[in-house]
Amino acid sequence: MAKKYGMIHDNNLCIGCQACNVACRSENQIPESVYRLQVWVKQEEYPNGGLGYEYHRQSCVQCENTPCVSVCPTHASYKNEDGIVLIDNDLCVGCLYCVAACPYQARYVHPVTKAPDKCTFCHESRLARGEEPACVTVCPTDALIFGDLNDPKSKINKALSERVTYRQKESLGTQPKMFIVPNHKGGIRS
Amino acid sequence: MAYFQARRDFLKLATKSATATVLIPGSLGALGEVALRGEDKFVRSICEMCSSRCPMEARVINGKTVLLQGNAFAKEMGTSLCAKGVAGSSQLYDSQRLVSPLIRVGKRGENRWREASFEEALNLVSTKLSALKERYGARSVIFSSKTGEHYDLLRSFASAFGSPNVFSHWSSCPIAIESAFHHTFGEKLHRDFENATYILNFGHNLFEGLDISLTKAMAHFCANPSKKLVVLDPRFSIIAAKADEWHSIKPGSDLAFVLALLHVWIRDGKFDHTFVEQYTIGFDALVDAVKETTPQWQQTRTGIDASVVERIAAELYAATPRCIIDWGHKATTTQAEFQRSRAILIANILMGNVEKEGGIYLTKSAKRVNALAKESIVPELNDPFPRLQINEPRIDGAGEEGAYCFVSKQHGVLTAIPEAILSQKPYEIKGWFLTRHNPLITVADPQKMKEAMEQLEFIVVNDIYLSDTAMMADVILPECTYLERDEGISTLTCKVPTYAMRNKIVAPLHENKSAIEIIRALAERMGYGSHYAWKNSSELRAFQAKGNAELLQTLLLRGVASFDVPFFCARESSLVERFCERYPKSRAWVDAQGCFGHLLTHLKTPSGKIEIYCDAVEKIFKGYGVPRSVDMDVSQGLPYVLTSGKSAVHTNGHTQNVPYLSRLLSSNPIWMHPSTAKAHGLKMGDTFYLQNAIAKEKATVFITEGIRPDTLFAYMGFGRDAPSLARTHGKGTNVSKFLSLASAPICGAMITNVGVNIIKA
Numbered sequence: 001m002a003k004k005y006g007m008i009h010d011n012n013l014c015i016g017c018q019a020c021n022v023a024c025r026s027e028n029q030i031p032e033s034v035y036r037l038q039v040w041v042k043q044e045e046y047p048n049g050g051l052g053y054e055y056h057r058q059s060c061v062q063c064e065n066t067p068c069v070s071v072c073p074t075h076a077s078y079k080n081e082d083g084i085v086l087i088d089n090d091l092c093v094g095c096l097y098c099v100a101a102c103p104y105q106a107r108y109v110h111p112v113t114k115a116p117d118k119c120t121f122c123h124e125s126r127l128a129r130g131e132e133p134a135c136v137t138v139c140p141t142d143a144l145i146f147g148d149l150n151d152p153k154s155k156i157n158k159a160l161s162e163r164v165t166y167r168q169k170e171s172l173g174t175q176p177k178m179f180i181v182p183n184h185k186g187g188i189r190s
Numbered sequence: 191m192a193y194f195q196a197r198r199d200f201l202k203l204a205t206k207s208a209t210a211t212v213l214i215p216g217s218l219g220a221l222g223e224v225a226l227r228g229e230d231k232f233v234r235s236i237c238e239m240c241s242s243r244c245p246m247e248a249r250v251i252n253g254k255t256v257l258l259q260g261n262a263f264a265k266e267m268g269t270s271l272c273a274k275g276v277a278g279s280s281q282l283y284d285s286q287r288l289v290s291p292l293i294r295v296g297k298r299g300e301n302r303w304r305e306a307s308f309e310e311a312l313n314l315v316s317t318k319l320s321a322l323k324e325r326y327g328a329r330s331v332i333f334s335s336k337t338g339e340h341y342d343l344l345r346s347f348a349s350a351f352g353s354p355n356v357f358s359h360w361s362s363c364p365i366a367i368e369s370a371f372h373h374t375f376g377e378k379l380h381r382d383f384e385n386a387t388y389i390l391n392f393g394h395n396l397f398e399g400l401d402i403s404l405t406k407a408m409a410h411f412c413a414n415p416s417k418k419l420v421v422l423d424p425r426f427s428i429i430a431a432k433a434d435e436w437h438s439i440k441p442g443s444d445l446a447f448v449l450a451l452l453h454v455w456i457r458d459g460k461f462d463h464t465f466v467e468q469y470t471i472g473f474d475a476l477v478d479a480v481k482e483t484t485p486q487w488q489q490t491r492t493g494i495d496a497s498v499v500e501r502i503a504a505e506l507y508a509a510t511p512r513c514i515i516d517w518g519h520k521a522t523t524t525q526a527e528f529q530r531s532r533a534i535l536i537a538n539i540l541m542g543n544v545e546k547e548g549g550i551y552l553t554k555s556a557k558r559v560n561a562l563a564k565e566s567i568v569p570e571l572n573d574p575f576p577r578l579q580i581n582e583p584r585i586d587g588a589g590e591e592g593a594y595c596f597v598s599k600q601h602g603v604l605t606a607i608p609e610a611i612l613s614q615k616p617y618e619i620k621g622w623f624l625t626r627h628n629p630l631i632t633v634a635d636p637q638k639m640k641e642a643m644e645q646l647e648f649i650v651v652n653d654i655y656l657s658d659t660a661m662m663a664d665v666i667l668p669e670c671t672y673l674e675r676d677e678g679i680s681t682l683t684c685k686v687p688t689y690a691m692r693n694k695i696v697a698p699l700h701e702n703k704s705a706i707e708i709i710r711a712l713a714e715r716m717g718y719g720s721h722y723a724w725k726n727s728s729e730l731r732a733f734q735a736k737g738n739a740e741l742l743q744t745l746l747l748r749g750v751a752s753f754d755v756p757f758f759c760a761r762e763s764s765l766v767e768r769f770c771e772r773y774p775k776s777r778a779w780v781d782a783q784g785c786f787g788h789l790l791t792h793l794k795t796p797s798g799k800i801e802i803y804c805d806a807v808e809k810i811f812k813g814y815g816v817p818r819s820v821d822m823d824v825s826q827g828l829p830y831v832l833t834s835g836k837s838a839v840h841t842n843g844h845t846q847n848v849p850y851l852s853r854l855l856s857s858n859p860i861w862m863h864p865s866t867a868k869a870h871g872l873k874m875g876d877t878f879y880l881q882n883a884i885a886k887e888k889a890t891v892f893i894t895e896g897i898r899p900d901t902l903f904a905y906m907g908f909g910r911d912a913p914s915l916a917r918t919h920g921k922g923t924n925v926s927k928f929l930s931l932a933s934a935p936i937c938g939a940m941i942t943n944v945g946v947n948i949i950k951a
Contacts, residue, residue, distance in 0.1 A: 010413070013413050015405075016838070017398075017400060017839070018838060018854050019270075019272045021273065021854070022273040022276040025850060026276055026850070043895070137269045138276055140271070142270070142409070185431065
């Protein structure tokens, strides 16, 4: 059966340390002016007057219903058999519709290839070798869980059955395969 | 295809490109396209991007890419590694690294150099050092290094040379807690975060100063709703944000809070009486010392409500023994640092968590485990770094009669160096050999330190970057990065005996040499070759391992070696029983309670027991034998206290110029509360001056609710004067410039909180 890869970002475990960011850059040789993945640590003030930090993973959320693929006039953007959204550089004409269509601002123009680029779950570099994406591998606090959503016994399905999750901009109907465990340690009052 | 490429070129988005500035052609930069000479395989080693020394592994693919990750053979690591660790490859290929020995041609500190061969540079260093020794005596040369193998090498070399003046980085980092442990337990203990249920934390920020195994354990602790973390920190740090409670304590007043906790427990009789009775001495002196330190008393000092102390005291007691009062690593807050650290340790002792699961525990070293088992279950190592006894006084008086009598001669007091050089007291200092040590960034009052360095005849620096301190050198010896060198075996033991070894991952990209090669070559040239039982890293390892080929092979292949010894806490009878089942001869040690209680009554303290009261300290420093309310002022009459700490992506002074990391955090705007900013008419990003008696420095402001109005905070390691560190040069503020050379009594720790004024630019 085809795989359907997904990921969980657990905000309770994430500490915003950027190990994932650097691992992604290192593994995928991302030029310094752009990024596939960052974690934005944002200070929040909660309604109770308390403080907290939120850890936003800024990267492709691997939609099931993909605006970037829908708008691509040349089929350069596509979803592979494992549900990973990829770009075929040879077909890309650089219209950048996909960059504009992505509701998650996940795409950038690669300064060398000049084609759009984004997180691929390390499809080209690691998945083929049976390894997890680099961000998941190095995460110091085990805040990222990766796996096959079609496999009922996978680590990710087990975690999804135990933890409350949400997805970014769910109302758009894009059905991201990036699940977020909300931070329950918010609203600390000094 | 060409069309598509052309069209993409046409449509390309403007991207910001960073250019690497090459200041000294040939010696810095000019790396070009250097292909990696490794193979497609994993090599396991030890990280060196900070001092935590996490086991890591590197993958070399197609001769080009290096991905660094944690070494899963170290169970507590998994494949985890922090941003600094993963960025090791970025440092390896950095075009701003030192790639050739440099010899000064301009005035000292002028940053004008000529390239030299290693042959010439080492000859010059050996000639100059020997000349200084002949003319002024060996004691006229200082040797300093951060701890680790560099330090072991340098200390050994210094003793062969004949100088007593060896300094580690300790006095600018963990010396207070190390000293507190020494006087209380005779050795350092560790924390069992995994099994604890309640942790009281005084700014030990494992989420910004990462040590993977501890950080991971703490993250899982925080994410577990059945456990409780309370953080006391003037700043809303990442760990404060992960806590169940955060109290923004006044900087420098941790001691008052702990004294109040001790007061409450003793007042109510709520502590582990049996443990205190059986394993400690000097409890009565403590009772007397904390009579007046009520929760009400601490309220005016800490800014924390008295009722909070009462509640936390009760909660901790209810959680005993699975509770930890966490001491942190480097949190040198005030002159009272020794007392603060001791008070924290004694709070743990009163909770009876020593050698209990979820509490604190002694290192289960090879020697200790073998002695318990009455058989050799874990190989013990030879010390490959011989040290001769030097019978000369040190320039800082460490370990000798006087203010620093309790400071170890092995580590010394760095802040005493400038005065000793400038005053030529107790004697003349003429040379300084620094290896991987950057005191102009990491030690207090670098202005004065620089002035002192200018007086010296000869300075040699071993580093991988042309740092602020290297700029002051006569000779710079460029070391390989850790990815390019082999080292000896190091001990990582906490819960069970564990060894690790730094293995070369790629051949050196340039002519750089390792510290082992540099020091050994100097020793040979200066006639100290016979001091060592080895000539190179392979011989060093073999000597260290006592020829144990199996151990060496494991360390070569796996990077770490552990020995399937079951973990035990000496006071957990079930764990003691498990150990005895495995090693039956150890039953001889088991006491009536089914424990290895003798471990806690045969400590290396004068009494052999845990010392709540230290007679030796009290005799020389009256009032310091037990924790008392002393020396807690940090503001020195100025309106604000400037505090500092780590970010998750940088160390205190080494990583700021590493390409990947520099991009993540390239400056250190000063954290300031909105009300403070408003009072001084400052808006986000504005420039202003920080000023105190010894410095006035430009800074920018970062306005946040996450700091007390009377406190300011900066990440360490910025404000670099070295132009060769082109990415970080001139960015941010060097907070060390505000720090005083006055150190904390007894332990000699540098104090990193300091009073400042805000002056509008």
